[in-house]
Amino acid sequence: MSNIISVEHLAYTYPGLEDAPGIPVFEDMNLTVEEGSFVAILGTNGCGKSTLAKHFNSILLPSGGKVYVCGIDTANEERVMTVRRNVGMVFQNPDNQIVANVVEEDVAFGPENLGVASPEIRRRVDQALKQVDMYEYREHAPHLLSGGQKQRVAIAGIIAMEPKCIVLDEPTAMLDPRGRREVMQTIGRLNREKGITVVLITHHMDEAAQCQRVVVLHQGKVAADGTPQEVFSQVELLHSIGLAAPETVELCWELNHQGFQLPLDRLEPEDCAQALLDALNEAEKKA
Amino acid sequence: MLKDITLGQYFPGHSPIHRMDPRTKLILLVVYILTLFLAQSWLSYGLMLLVLITVICISQIPFKAILRGMKPLVMILVFTGILNLFFTKEGPTILKIWKLTITLGGLTRAVMMMARILMLITGTFLLTYTTSPIALTDGLESLMGPLKKLHVPVHELSMMMCIALRFIPTLIEETDKIMSAQKARGADFETGSLIDRAKALVPILVPLFISAFRRADELATAMECRCYQGGEGRTKMKLLHYRRVDFSAFAAGAVMVAAVLLLRQMGL
Numbered sequence: 001m002s003n004i005i006s007v008e009h010l011a012y013t014y015p016g017l018e019d020a021p022g023i024p025v026f027e028d029m030n031l032t033v034e035e036g037s038f039v040a041i042l043g044t045n046g047c048g049k050s051t052l053a054k055h056f057n058s059i060l061l062p063s064g065g066k067v068y069v070c071g072i073d074t075a076n077e078e079r080v081m082t083v084r085r086n087v088g089m090v091f092q093n094p095d096n097q098i099v100a101n102v103v104e105e106d107v108a109f110g111p112e113n114l115g116v117a118s119p120e121i122r123r124r125v126d127q128a129l130k131q132v133d134m135y136e137y138r139e140h141a142p143h144l145l146s147g148g149q150k151q152r153v154a155i156a157g158i159i160a161m162e163p164k165c166i167v168l169d170e171p172t173a174m175l176d177p178r179g180r181r182e183v184m185q186t187i188g189r190l191n192r193e194k195g196i197t198v199v200l201i202t203h204h205m206d207e208a209a210q211c212q213r214v215v216v217l218h219q220g221k222v223a224a225d226g227t228p229q230e231v232f233s234q235v236e237l238l239h240s241i242g243l244a245a246p247e248t249v250e251l252c253w254e255l256n257h258q259g260f261q262l263p264l265d266r267l268e269p270e271d272c273a274q275a276l277l278d279a280l281n282e283a284e285k286k287a
Numbered sequence: 288m289l290k291d292i293t294l295g296q297y298f299p300g301h302s303p304i305h306r307m308d309p310r311t312k313l314i315l316l317v318v319y320i321l322t323l324f325l326a327q328s329w330l331s332y333g334l335m336l337l338v339l340i341t342v343i344c345i346s347q348i349p350f351k352a353i354l355r356g357m358k359p360l361v362m363i364l365v366f367t368g369i370l371n372l373f374f375t376k377e378g379p380t381i382l383k384i385w386k387l388t389i390t391l392g393g394l395t396r397a398v399m400m401m402a403r404i405l406m407l408i409t410g411t412f413l414l415t416y417t418t419s420p421i422a423l424t425d426g427l428e429s430l431m432g433p434l435k436k437l438h439v440p441v442h443e444l445s446m447m448m449c450i451a452l453r454f455i456p457t458l459i460e461e462t463d464k465i466m467s468a469q470k471a472r473g474a475d476f477e478t479g480s481l482i483d484r485a486k487a488l489v490p491i492l493v494p495l496f497i498s499a500f501r502r503a504d505e506l507a508t509a510m511e512c513r514c515y516q517g518g519e520g521r522t523k524m525k526l527l528h529y530r531r532v533d534f535s536a537f538a539a540g541a542v543m544v545a546a547v548l549l550l551r552q553m554g555l
Contacts, residue, residue: 054508057512059508059511059512081514081516084511084512084513084514085514088512088513089509089512091505091508091509093505095457095502096502096505096506096509097505097506097509098453099449099450099453099506099509099510099513100421100449100453101297101419101420101421101449101452101453102297102299102419102421104524105419105421105524105525108524109510109513109515110513110514111522111524112521112522112523112524113513113514113515113516113521114514115520115521115522116522117522118522118523118524118525118526121522121523121524122524125524139299140299141297141299141456142453143456143457143460157513158513161513161514
């Protein structure tokens, strides 16, 4: 499959105030995202996750190196709108990305900006709202919705532009567990059913565990990259950069320190329980 | 307490008033207000009130909601009433207390002025209650369209208004939160002299402004991400067009104006 996003030798320095030197975030960053994949980007605060995300749709432009979206250089000013149409972005705080006072009007904002014809906008808005399960709320005022619902409206606003890829920057950080589940289910479904590439920036290990691929960023570099099983079994590496593995893996890892020999790739509680049970049975047999 | 402010709050619905084109409602509101100033007699006031009540009934907006919106305006009403009551000297004196005299003319005038203000405000409420702010700004944008030729930034203005309206509830909620946080740390907003209370507002306004700027920044980024690039080349999901309901409304408005003018001519 082709790469929808490719980052080549990206360098970026936040400009400093007046004469002060800037703060370098990336010096030589390389990353590719395959079309149709579901990628999680993990990292501690200040590791450059959000900065990286803003490079994916020309909000920030590289100081060195290149970022290509669907083969288009994001620094090409003439094609900024093509880039932004193809890579939609959802932010942490749903309140600060909803423009309109009525749900459906907000979802229509993107296609309206693209100059889509009215009947087509209507169709896209209805479809987008159905895809995020918010169709019955189309005439509601956004401030009366719950956090998870607002975030789903924000997602609908993005998919109404029919992008190939959605980048979500900690979309669940401000939500309660129920809102988090709603949002995760929605983006999972969009990825599976519509083939939309999803790049999920997150703090939650359990959310990352649901993705196909996990990329760990540390100090502007890729520290680990692979399937959730591959990445999360490197418990020492994760600890050294201030992250933790999912609880199931942490449990097995701690038990291994006590002399057990458990696998470190059990991300689901059921699998973990099974592994523990197997280990106990074996220990019993030996005794 | 801050939740009481209903100005600019929209009650979603499907009544004919809701379905009307926002331009129709804007034009008719202006016409209604102008007609209110033409009306002179009780009969024409009664007619105007009847029109208002009919519209409220059709719109299915609960009377309670309108009364609630009226609350912050009670002071203005009372003030207008008192001023007109004591400072109009017309007709026979009804009551004389110390230096204050109340004349029949004054009483009539006070009641009429209050009725006029009440009807004016109710009319405005009806517009904002039955029209989504977006439709309202769309309507304004469309009505002000000709000004674009004079380089008036019509689209930008309507966008700004729309966003301002969108953020009113969010900022109210935020103010409530900041107030609670300050109260939790011992701030006192309720007692003390007027100056003390005004001073107590500073620690609310500062964080509110900072957060508003942060929100504005984030919103701008989010809008950019959604390909916003000003009014050029923008389309609309809901195109404005006048329908039957609008023509009927215009006809009804014309009848109202004609009736009031006629009553005025007849001196009633």
